[in-house]
Amino acid sequence: MTAREGARRAFDLKKRSVAVMLPATLLGAIILVLTGLYGPYRINLTPSEPLGLWRIVPLGRPAAVGDLIFICPPGTADMLGARARGYLRSGSCPGGVAPLIKTVVAVAGQHVEIGARVRVEGREVPSSGLAQQDGRGRSLTPFPGGIVPPGHVFLHSAFLGSYDSRYFGPLPAVGILGLAQEVLTHAP
Incomplete structure (x- = not known):
């Protein structure tokens, strides 16, 4: 075999590999998107929580402080305004927004104070400083x-730039989709 024939054979092999890998990758991406839209999995592309694939685990009880949840915000004028400002991504929740991944820091009946930081029942919530302006x-x-x-x-989310109840207040628990469980994630 000459050098030219060897190079040609290598080129043909690469071409066939691309011909197989490209459709397989495309099919995998389509499956992930459809699973994210219609199944118990979601892809998080926001910095509020680690990036990657998450699973929605059914919550067979009322949400409790410390639960990391997926929740659909209501389709209110405030939420639509937040969507228009770019704080919320497009998705399948009311108003066309994506579910949020947030930690429950207070439940019905608890007192929340907002100052330089958030306090629940007098205890400061870690990483709860407020921003005066957005990015x-x-x-x-x-x-x-x-x-x-x-x-x-x-x-709440510990991410400084998170758009959470510090700004929009409490959300109806009826919007909770379930607990948020990391499947394949990366925290940058």
Whole structure:
């Protein structure tokens, strides 16, 4: 075999590999997207929690403080405004937004204070500093605080730029899809 024939054979092999790998990769991507839309799996591309594949685990009880959950925010004017500002991604929840992954830090009946940081029943929530402006310099209005109403949860993410209950207040617990469980993730 000459060098030219060897090079040609190597080129043909690479070409066949690409011809097989490209459709397989495309099929895998389609399956992941469909699973994310219709199944118990979601792909997180936000910095609020590790990036990657997550599973929604059914929650057979009321949400408790410390639960990491998937929740659909309500399709309210405030949430639609947050979507317009780019704080919420497109998805299958009311108003066309994606489910959020957040930690429950207060439940119905608990008192939440908002100052320089968030306090629940007088205890400071770690990593709960508030931003005065978003990443584009637009002002952010914090939730004024108060008692979490019946049927609601107060949510938080330790990520400084997270859009959570510090700004939008408690969300209806009826929007909870389940616990958020990491499957294949990477925390940058």
